Amino acid sequence: MKKYLVVLLLVMALAIPSAALAQVRIGVAMPTQSLQRWNQDGANMKMMLEAAGYVVDLQYANNDVALQVAQIENMILNGADILVISAIDGSSLGTVLAIAKEEGIPVIAYDRLIMETDAVSYYATFDNYKVGQLQGEYLVQALGLETLEGSVNMEIVAGSPDDNNARYFYQGAIDVLMPYIESGKVRVPSGQIAFEAVATLAWSSERAQARMDNLIASNYSDGTPLHAVLCSNDSTALGVTNSLVGAGFEKMPYITGQDCDIANTKNIIAGLQSMSIFKDTRTLAARVVQMIESIVKGEEPEVNDTTTYFNGVFVVPTYLCTPVFADINNYKELLIDSGYYTPEQLGL
Ligand code: BGC
Numbered sequence: 192m193k194k195y196l197v198v199l200l201l202v203m204a205l206a207i208p209s210a211a212l213a214q215v216r217i218g219v220a221m222p223t224q225s226l227q228r229w230n231q232d233g234a235n236m237k238m239m240l241e242a243a244g245y246v247v248d249l250q251y252a253n254n255d256v257a258l259q260v261a262q263i264e265n266m267i268l269n270g271a272d273i274l275v276i277s278a279i280d281g282s283s284l285g286t287v288l289a290i291a292k293e294e295g296i297p298v299i300a301y302d303r304l305i306m307e308t309d310a311v312s313y314y315a316t317f318d319n320y321k322v323g324q325l326q327g328e329y330l331v332q333a334l335g336l337e338t339l340e341g342s343v344n345m346e347i348v349a350g351s352p353d354d355n356n357a358r359y360f361y362q363g364a365i366d367v368l369m370p371y372i373e374s375g376k377v378r379v380p381s382g383q384i385a386f387e388a389v390a391t392l393a394w395s396s397e398r399a400q401a402r403m404d405n406l407i408a409s410n411y412s413d414g415t416p417l418h419a420v421l422c423s424n425d426s427t428a429l430g431v432t433n434s435l436v437g438a439g440f441e442k443m444p445y446i447t448g449q450d451c452d453i454a455n456t457k458n459i460i461a462g463l464q465s466m467s468i469f470k471d472t473r474t475l476a477a478r479v480v481q482m483i484e485s486i487v488k489g490e491e492p493e494v495n496d497t498t499t500y501f502n503g504v505f506v507v508p509t510y511l512c513t514p515v516f517a518d519i520n521n522y523k524e525l526l527i528d529s530g531y532y533t534p535e536q537l538g539l
Contacts, residue, residue: 216245252279277303320362326447327366330367345417348391350390350423360423400434448464
């Protein structure tokens, strides 16, 4: 019988009030501490789960796939009742999750879908396609594409090919921008448009910076203007910004991002980055805690999407939270008034 059910039956049989839930162990596997958002995700979840009486085993894997697999194995060995996993490589967890399935351990994919396995039970994330759409729509508006006569130059920097989200972000933005690329209003001087050509392994700032250095050298060193860089997230936007600043660009192009990391929010305030997508990690963590509460009570967790996220084996029941865009005009309200950051953290 599933372990969490045994726990639940014990709780009911002994008629012990909810304090007994303290015995329920939740393993939380996060990809890396090198990006601010995952530190916040992990910390929020640990805090909320502990406040609800669970025992939490939170691990970060330094973007090392083998280490993440080992951490999940250990969580199972140490008696995890439920696993929450944000995968480094969505397709590399099949073997270890087969063990979880055998043990009857429910698995919640956190933010990133876990691919090619039937051992994932639920998925909680922000609407990834919508993230890309918001970035694309922002550029359409900022560049005035609807009424533009003539053309503008844009480059594209997408996310990591081993992260299922990266293609959704890319596709959401490209679906908005492609009509303008096809009509010639948006030119991509490098010619690099396909996802494979613009992806950034491990979402690395350094790789994004090195690629932007090359793009500048090959396409813009003669003074060709660059009007926009569609960046899928903040770590890639940071690399691109550093490259442009290093190359002495005086007028920065419109640069998109995602996560509202502190360094990038500071860049928005300084006029170096145009926008970011705000995905409040408190909302996602709270949603996952709610899913866990339902599972422990033997109820079906609430989902709001049962058609989109096919993981190669089945369509994983998903809860999509809503992303919003942040820029110089609304960052105070979104990020400071909501208590996400203090003014001091943003250097204000
Ligand atoms: C997340 C983004 C994040 C990126 C890099 C994606 O899976 O959804 O918020 O910027 O990974 O860590």
